Amino acid sequence: MQRLEIEKTKSSPQIDFNAQTHTHLIRGESYPENTTQFYTPILEWITMYLREGYEGEINFNIELIYFNSSSSKVLLDLFDILEETNNNKIIVNWIHDEEDEAMEEYGEEFQEDIEHITFVIKTKE
């Protein structure tokens, strides 16, 4: 599958999804003008990618410093798609700045409802 790369803007995050390395990145701020329009191709890419059924470890590194309420809903949609695989080798790394307690709490709120994949909260190195 072709690598999905989107450059960050003031209101949308950098996306770098790589089907060769199986490490995928969402980094930056997320409050796009049209959340559905921005994230639909991204969720479609993930759905296609998961269909390939890679059996090794897959990492989703999510390094957001701010996201608005509609992006929060999209993140939940993303985690739902990942959960459906029932594959604990899919690892979401929720990465936040050490002092950023709000982002840590957001991570914990997602983590509470995750059952079928691995969800790790980390501070940024």
Next chain:
Amino acid sequence: MLNQSLYSYKDALDREGIIFTFCGPISHDIVEGVGVTLKSQMQEDDVSRTTAMKVFAIFIEQVQNVINYSQERNDTSVDMGMGIIVVGKHDNKHFIVGGNKIHTSKVAELEKNLKDLVKMDKNELKIFYKEKRKVNNNADSKGAGIGFIEMARKATQPLEYSFEKIDDAYSFFSIEANI
């Protein structure tokens, strides 16, 4: 001429502690531009990072509400809604106020939702937020429908709101968050 009274207008805003106000067509470009300015302004004023991020987050929800839900709109290719946004600081508290026209027919439902929301404590808000986030959107909702809950969670006191009837068809809705 406004030219001659502009200073007293600005002075009145300053006395209210207003850092920033915008009235008119609000588009995404304004959200981005002002958001960035607001963050650096707060940094200069030594506002703690936690508070600055809360003010910024509420500002974003407020302006995106105006863009998505104002019933007074510009008929252009750019998606914008007419409204007013005020950000300020008074007695060491930040306030972010947003207002726009809505259909009077929508007032009762919105008022009921907000009435329920202001009664909730932080834990109830968290549960409600997570519950609503899971639900699929209404067809007429452009956002996730959880913007007010997000604002209530970030604010340090209950949201304040009001409705003013303009005519039979429209009302003016305003909502204030304090941090």
